[in-house]
Amino acid sequence: MFVYPVSASVNEESTAVTHPFLDLAPLSAAHFASIEDRVARLLSTEQDVVITQGEALLPLEGAIRGAAGPGTTALNVITGPYGQTFGDWLRDCGATVYDLAVPFHTAVTPAQIREAFAEHPEIDFVSLVHAEAATGNTNPVAEIGEVVRAHGALFYLDAVASIGAEPVLPDAWGVDLCVIGAQKAMGGPAGVSAVSVSERAWTRMSANPHAPRRSYLSLLDWKERWIDTGRKTLLHAPAQLEMLALDACVARIEEEGLDALMTRHAKAAAATRAGTLALGGGLEPYVYEAADAAPVATTLRTPAGIDASELVTKALATDPALPLAAGGGALAKEMVRVNHYGPDATRDTVRAALTALGAALTESGLSVDVDAAHRTATEIWS
Numbered sequence: 001m002f003v004y005p006v007s008a009s010v011n012e013e014s015t016a017v018t019h020p021f022l023d024l025a026p027l028s029a030a031h032f033a034s035i036e037d038r039v040a041r042l043l044s045t046e047q048d049v050v051i052t053q054g055e056a057l058l059p060l061e062g063a064i065r066g067a068a069g070p071g072t073t074a075l076n077v078i079t080g081p082y083g084q085t086f087g088d089w090l091r092d093c094g095a096t097v098y099d100l101a102v103p104f105h106t107a108v109t110p111a112q113i114r115e116a117f118a119e120h121p122e123i124d125f126v127s128l129v130h131a132e133a134a135t136g137n138t139n140p141v142a143e144i145g146e147v148v149r150a151h152g153a154l155f156y157l158d159a160v161a162s163i164g165a166e167p168v169l170p171d172a173w174g175v176d177l178c179v180i181g182a183q184k185a186m187g188g189p190a191g192v193s194a195v196s197v198s199e200r201a202w203t204r205m206s207a208n209p210h211a212p213r214r215s216y217l218s219l220l221d222w223k224e225r226w227i228d229t230g231r232k233t234l235l236h237a238p239a240q241l242e243m244l245a246l247d248a249c250v251a252r253i254e255e256e257g258l259d260a261l262m263t264r265h266a267k268a269a270a271a272t273r274a275g276t277l278a279l280g281g282g283l284e285p286y287v288y289e290a291a292d293a294a295p296v297a298t299t300l301r302t303p304a305g306i307d308a309s310e311l312v313t314k315a316l317a318t319d320p321a322l323p324l325a326a327g328g329g330a331l332a333k334e335m336v337r338v339n340h341y342g343p344d345a346t347r348d349t350v351r352a353a354l355t356a357l358g359a360a361l362t363e364s365g366l367s368v369d370v371d372a373a374h375r376t377a378t379e380i381w382s
């Protein structure tokens with residue numbers, strides 16, 4: 001871990017106290033543009049990449065409000081809580097929305113998307129969440145992209161929980177609006193985010209009289225006043241610390257290698273899944289099929305009569321630093337989330353999580369085999 005200098009140095013003449021987070025030189029437009037280019041390379045995309053100055057909900061909402069309006073007919077796929085939110089925004093924009101909800105323990109199939117197009121051929125916008133950290137599932141975007149492209153609809157993807165953990169390839173998959181954030185598998189800051197925008201998506205937004213303009217939510221402002229003018233002058237003072245952190249974050253990924261980072265997440269997910277089954281005590285993977293389980297985080301279902309929030313509290317009592325959480329909302333009773341992402345996508349964190357969950361299950365009167373869980377996790381890692 002990086003440790004900041006402990007003692008601030010005092011300038012005796014002015015008595016100004018320096019601090020590593022403060023008094024930084026301004027972030028230049030050229031540096032800002034170079035960070036965008038770096039993120040574009042991470043996504044293997046030729047599309048325009050806009051780095052948005054806020055948490056990922058900013059470009060997620062900005063992209064929907066920019067591209068959708070009263071003339072839009074949207075297919076909104078719901079595989080977790082975010083899909084619900086996107087549907088609300090789309091309706092708020094005046095779009096006609098068809099929700100396609102699938103149970104949280106599985107993924108949506110390309111056939112289901114094809115059926116929705118057959119039923120409502122007027123669909124011209126598809127919103128999908130790639131991986132859901134909150135429910136632990138991941139959707140087959142490459143195959144779904146083929147179906148969406150064949151139909152000709154604009155394709156909007158929330159890849160916040162997949163980027164860094166599994167491939168995210170907007171160009172190869174025909175994604176028109178691909179939103180990412182750095183705070184999950186990338187191990188980066190939460191206060192800036194990015195969206196790649198296809199030519200088709202810009203055309204749709206430019207033609208949309210309801211698209212936000214002169215607004216913090218406006219992607220078109222960045223298109224017209226930043227991209228189209230050669231990225232010379234920033235629209236406003238950037239979130240400097242977060243931009244520097246994003247730059248460092250992507251540099252670190254380049255150093256480790258994106259493939260190595262994704263492998264770490266795949267192993268963490270496989271080891272958590274198999275280790276949980278070896279642990280016993282009635283704890284089970286929440287997502288039925290391993291192929292539908294997200295590499296970013298593994299969700300577990302507690303045995304009957306065991307409250308997930310209470311189990312997590314007991315597990316965290318042994319090690320409060322572990323990335324364990326109960327599910328959100330109604331899932332808090334039955335779902336445990338193992339958020340093995342970013343710096344926590346390691347063998348040791350997975351083993352420690354299994355130890356803590358084993359101790360919590362034992363305390364709840366269930367019998368477990370922590371050694372077997374450790375052996376299984378270690379085998380998957382090696």
Ligand SMILES: *Cc1c(COP(=O)(O)O)cnc(C)c1O
Pocket residue numbers: 055056057082129131132133134158160161181183184
């Ligand atoms: C994490 C996540 C986001 C960003 O939300 P935060 O809760 O602020 O981190 C957006 N979409 C998905 C699918 C996510 O998993």
